[in-house]
Amino acid sequence: MEAASRVEMVSEGGLTEVPSQYVQPPDARPNLVDGAGDASAIPTISLSSSDSAREAIGRACRDWGAFHVVDHGVPIHLLDRMRSLGVSFFRDCPMEEKLRYACDSTSVASEGYGSRMLLGAKGDVVLDWRDYFDHHTFPLSRRNPCRWPVSPPDYRQVVADYGDEMKKLAQTLLGLISQSLGLPPSCLEEAVGVIYQNITVSYYPPCPQPELTLGLQSHSDMGAITLLIQDDVGGLQLFKDAQWLTVPPMSHAILVLVADQTEIITNGIYKSAQHRAITNANRARLSVATFHDPSKTAKIAPASHLITQVSPPCYKEVVYGEFVSSWYSKAPEGKRNLDALLC
Numbered sequence: 281m282e283a284a285s286r287v288e289m290v291s292e293g294g295l296t297e298v299p300s301q302y303v304q305p306p307d308a309r310p311n312l313v314d315g316a317g318d319a320s321a322i323p324t325i326s327l328s329s330s331d332s333a334r335e336a337i338g339r340a341c342r343d344w345g346a347f348h349v350v351d352h353g354v355p356i357h358l359l360d361r362m363r364s365l366g367v368s369f370f371r372d373c374p375m376e377e378k379l380r381y382a383c384d385s386t387s388v389a390s391e392g393y394g395s396r397m398l399l400g401a402k403g404d405v406v407l408d409w410r411d412y413f414d415h416h417t418f419p420l421s422r423r424n425p426c427r428w429p430v431s432p433p434d435y436r437q438v439v440a441d442y443g444d445e446m447k448k449l450a451q452t453l454l455g456l457i458s459q460s461l462g463l464p465p466s467c468l469e470e471a472v473g474v475i476y477q478n479i480t481v482s483y484y485p486p487c488p489q490p491e492l493t494l495g496l497q498s499h500s501d502m503g504a505i506t507l508l509i510q511d512d513v514g515g516l517q518l519f520k521d522a523q524w525l526t527v528p529p530m531s532h533a534i535l536v537l538v539a540d541q542t543e544i545i546t547n548g549i550y551k552s553a554q555h556r557a558i559t560n561a562n563r564a565r566l567s568v569a570t571f572h573d574p575s576k577t578a579k580i581a582p583a584s585h586l587i588t589q590v591s592p593p594c595y596k597e598v599v600y601g602e603f604v605s606s607w608y609s610k611a612p613e614g615k616r617n618l619d620a621l622l623c
């Protein structure tokens with residue numbers, strides 16, 4: 281992707297109207313007049329006791345596909361430092377230096393600094409009002425900190441530590457989610473196989489026309505489980521019961537998003553969360569999403585333990601790499617890529 285297409289560059293210098301490529305079709309625009317509902321009822325689950333967490337996680341995965349966790353064991357100073365390093369890259373690093381980390385525009389999901397372009401509903405191109413930095417952190421064979429910012433001096437170490445902590449938490453959660461369905465604790469993790477982890481820091485500059493744009497269009501994450509932290513600006517919305525609800529920022533909590541492969545493996549008992557990010561006119565917003573995905577060659581299908589004569593498989597088996605290619609070639613549009621696998 282050319283350097284000129286970073287949102288940060290487009291939005292510089294007192295822009296009053298967004299360029300047409302950023303204007304969403306009318307039915308996808310956020311309704312800022314009536315405002316979104318509030319998702320403060322989203323469950324907050326303490327992981328201090330596995331027994332009570334299991335049950336609460338089961339309910340949250342069924343009803344919301346998302347929940348906050350607290351008492352998660354990840355040091356709060358690590359969450360804060362990860363956020364502040366993200367801010368320092370996007371806000372303080374000169375553009376010339378940022379572009380040294382530009383991601384490869386010829387391949388999807390490549391590591392580095394970019395601004396993703398997705399196809400619109402009718403094959404037209406609508407751009408998200410978002411720049412990002414993607415880090416590949418697991419398996420260790422993909423981890424090459426030389427591709428990450430060199431300053432501040434602790435940047436690379438913090439990303440590595442953050443990735444390690446998030447992977448441990450993702451494994452704990454996959455175990456609890458399995459058990460909440462009466463499955464052996466290792467069931468989901470075995471179905472996923474080797475965990476591929478990416479850490480994406482998203483930065484949404486202030487937008488002169490937030491009513492016409494989206495920071496990130498409606499989608500569900502394609503992998504198994506996403507762990508997300510955000511700053512205090514707010515803008516992440518969940519689609520629940522035919523309404524968009526804004527997720528309240530909670531600085532010490534981690535938001536868990538059930539992703540598409542978990543919906544397939546649980547045979548649709550647990551739903552992946554449909555979400556999007558809106559923009560605002562006054563403050564830049566930052567989030568850090570840590571994705572835990574299968575390898576491209578993994579075959580994903582409903583867990584055999586959940587298939588009986590009365591509950592046949594609801595999803596066709598899919599090779600994960602093919603799912604990813606279709607997601608990028610057709611654009612997410614809510615959950616349509618997952619729906620295409622329904623039996």
Ligand SMILES: O=C(O)CCC(=O)C(=O)O
Nearest residue numbers: 480482510516557567569
């Ligand atoms: O910025 C956010 O809160 C959402 C980010 C997200 O959904 C993603 O990176 O997949």
Ligand SMILES: [Fe+2]
Nearest residue numbers: 499500501555
């Ligand atoms: Fe997402």
